[in-house]
Amino acid sequence: MAFPDKHQTSKNRRFLQALYHALQGIGAVIKQERNMRFHVFSAVMVIIVGCCLRLNAHQWLWLFLAITAVFAAEFLNTVVETMCDLIVGHHYDPNVKKAKDVAAGMVLLMAAFAVCVGLLIMGPPLLKVIGG
Numbered sequence: 082m083a084f085p086d087k088h089q090t091s092k093n094r095r096f097l098q099a100l101y102h103a104l105q106g107i108g109a110v111i112k113q114e115r116n117m118r119f120h121v122f123s124a125v126m127v128i129i130v131g132c133c134l135r136l137n138a139h140q141w142l143w144l145f146l147a148i149t150a151v152f153a154a155e156f157l158n159t160v161v162e163t164m165c166d167l168i169v170g171h172h173y174d175p176n177v178k179k180a181k182d183v184a185a186g187m188v189l190l191m192a193a194f195a196v197c198v199g200l201l202i203m204g205p206p207l208l209k210v211i212g213g
Contacts, residue, residue, distance in 0.1 A: 110159050116188070117155050124148045127199055134206045143202055147195035154191040158184040 093099040110117050131144060161184035165177040 106156075110156055114155065114159055117152075117159070120151050120155055120192075124152075127203075130203060130207075134203060134210075136202065140202045143198050147191075147198040150191045151188070151195050154188040158188045 089102075093102060111121060127144060127148065131141065136144070162181055165180055169177050
């Protein structure tokens with residue numbers, strides 16, 4: 082007699098159940114993806130520096146938009162890579178390579194956007210602090 086699979090295969094029925102699964106997903110990306118850990122570390126450093134510089138609400142809005150864009154891109158990149166590997170079983174396929182490269186390019190584009198936002202917002206006040 083086979084034991085029934087204890088993994089959930091149906092739609093979440095309660096909000097807390099959906100929230101739990103979403104937090105599991107975030108944790109899995111942070112735990113398993115080295116680049117995501119770098120993004121989290123960078124975001125924490127930006128937040129610390131922003132607090133020291135006493136940024137205004139408008140500046141914080143742009144910084145959080147940039148941070149969130151990078152996180153979202155990294156999440157989507159992880160989904161693309163995982164699904165591609167599932168479909169081809171870790172074998173080379175030029176279409177899978179293209180999908181993975183485009184997803185990685187999206188992360189790079191969002192990271193460049195975040196760096197530009199950070200430099201525009203924090204660059205001038207940091208120059209004042211460093212320059213005297």
